[in-house]
Amino acid sequence: MRLTAVDLHCHRGGRDVFSGLGFAVGAGEALIVTGRNGAGKSSLLRTVAGLVQLTRGRLELEGGDPELSIAEQAHYLGHQDALKPALSVGENLAFWAGFFGAPRPDLPQALEAVGLAALIRLPAAYLSAGQRRRLSIARLVVVKRPIWLLDEPTSTLDLSAQDRLSALMQAHLAEGGLILAATHGPVGLANTRELRLEQASVSPALEGEEVLS
Numbered sequence: 001m002r003l004t005a006v007d008l009h010c011h012r013g014g015r016d017v018f019s020g021l022g023f024a025v026g027a028g029e030a031l032i033v034t035g036r037n038g039a040g041k042s043s044l045l046r047t048v049a050g051l052v053q054l055t056r057g058r059l060e061l062e063g064g065d066p067e068l069s070i071a072e073q074a075h076y077l078g079h080q081d082a083l084k085p086a087l088s089v090g091e092n093l094a095f096w097a098g099f100f101g102a103p104r105p106d107l108p109q110a111l112e113a114v115g116l117a118a119l120i121r122l123p124a125a126y127l128s129a130g131q132r133r134r135l136s137i138a139r140l141v142v143v144k145r146p147i148w149l150l151d152e153p154t155s156t157l158d159l160s161a162q163d164r165l166s167a168l169m170q171a172h173l174a175e176g177g178l179i180l181a182a183t184h185g186p187v188g189l190a191n192t193r194e195l196r197l198e199q200a201s202v203s204p205a206l207e208g209e210e211v212l213s
Contacts, residue, residue, distance in 0.1 A: 004062070061073065075140050081136040090121060116131065
């Protein structure tokens with residue numbers, strides 16, 4: 001499997017967010033997207049995830065399921081954990097498993113992988129920020145998808161949880177998956193490649209948007 005981006009352009013809010021961007025990442029590989037705040041890291045991952053429309057360019061996936069889009073073969077872990085506070089830990093994960101089409105998800109195993117098995121019946125409203133992040137990460141485990149798009153995946157995680165995430169990422173790569181991760185710091189993976197985005201000037205109307213020259 002190989003994900004290739006050719007001459008990507010994204011135009012939002014009256015200006016180019018990024019332009020002329022290209023990369024390739026294959027099975028068993030991780031591409032770490034770095035750059036300052038506002039450099040376009042989140043926008044790039046959201047583009048691959050199908051959440052932001054490309055103005056020009058193309059994304060191609062070789063070796064994937066030809067009946068599915070790239071977005072349908074990817075997990076996107078963004079800044080928001082997307083949990084329902086009134087539902088329990090297990091119910092939240094069951095919702096996402098059903099949404100992603102898992103016929104018989106192994107919820108206890110997925111929660112054990114992120115250290116939350118003992119909290120399966122706890123309402124999500126009582127989770128700490130780090131526990132909420134770990135529950136979001138459990139979505140990557142409960143439903144298998146070959147592409148992981150991770151935006152600051154270690155945010156709010158303590159060292160133990162970061163180690164768990166690194167182990168999950170290594171296992172995903174060993175199984176032939178691929179990873180695009182936007183981050184300001186290390187993610188605990190060996191043999192990664194880096195795609196560094198440079199920051200462009202940001203107009204006052206677009207402060208907070210990610211922009212790439």
